[in-house]
Amino acid sequence: AQTVTQSQPEMSVQEAETVTLSCTYDTSESNYYLFWYKQPPSRQMILVIRQEAYKQQNATENRFSVNFQKAAKSFSLKISDSQLGDTAMYFCAYNFGNEKLTFGTGTRLTIIP
């Protein structure tokens, strides 16, 4: 069974700094998809970024980028120039070609003014 591990339950960083959230996963599949979702205090889950395993290039989305290491089964999220609105729970998720997302336990990120 696929598992997703987020080893940092909580993190905090000063506004405008850069922060990296860690995620590792376990799968025997060669082709799959990885996601980072953000859940702010309002509770609405929002997709931040997605990575396709067969693509070697790391995905980027404005201030958000990933470091995807397929051999190490690692998928970290880097947030540059962090903003107060980035305060949220961040979930790493895995998907193998269907609509079932397997989530990690989440990292609570607090941006300090």
Next chain:
Amino acid sequence: KAGVTQTPRYLIKTRGQQVTLSCSPISGHRSVSWYQQTPGQGLQFLFEYFSETQRNKGNFPGRFSGRQFSNSRSEMNVSTLELGDSALYLCASSLALAGFVPYEQYFGPGTRLTVT
């Protein structure tokens, strides 16, 4: 386009009762997935419906069931409620056209169920 809507937003039930939660997907989306979110177990996949058929199922007891209507709206039912069923229930919709590529899932605001 309107987002995913879930009703009701909050619900309080007594142990042993049953409950039905509703989810209206984004217009044009044919797949609806349900997730349970609790502090202890995190986010867990319940099931996914596509074109009125259950296509994927998570590891939940048979007390948890769902269905999807021809307009893609979905309902989730929990019978014989237990205290441990208290959770935030999230619904997500996606285009989910045929093929391997998973489409982006758009989540609703959730239904907070409290079982007393």
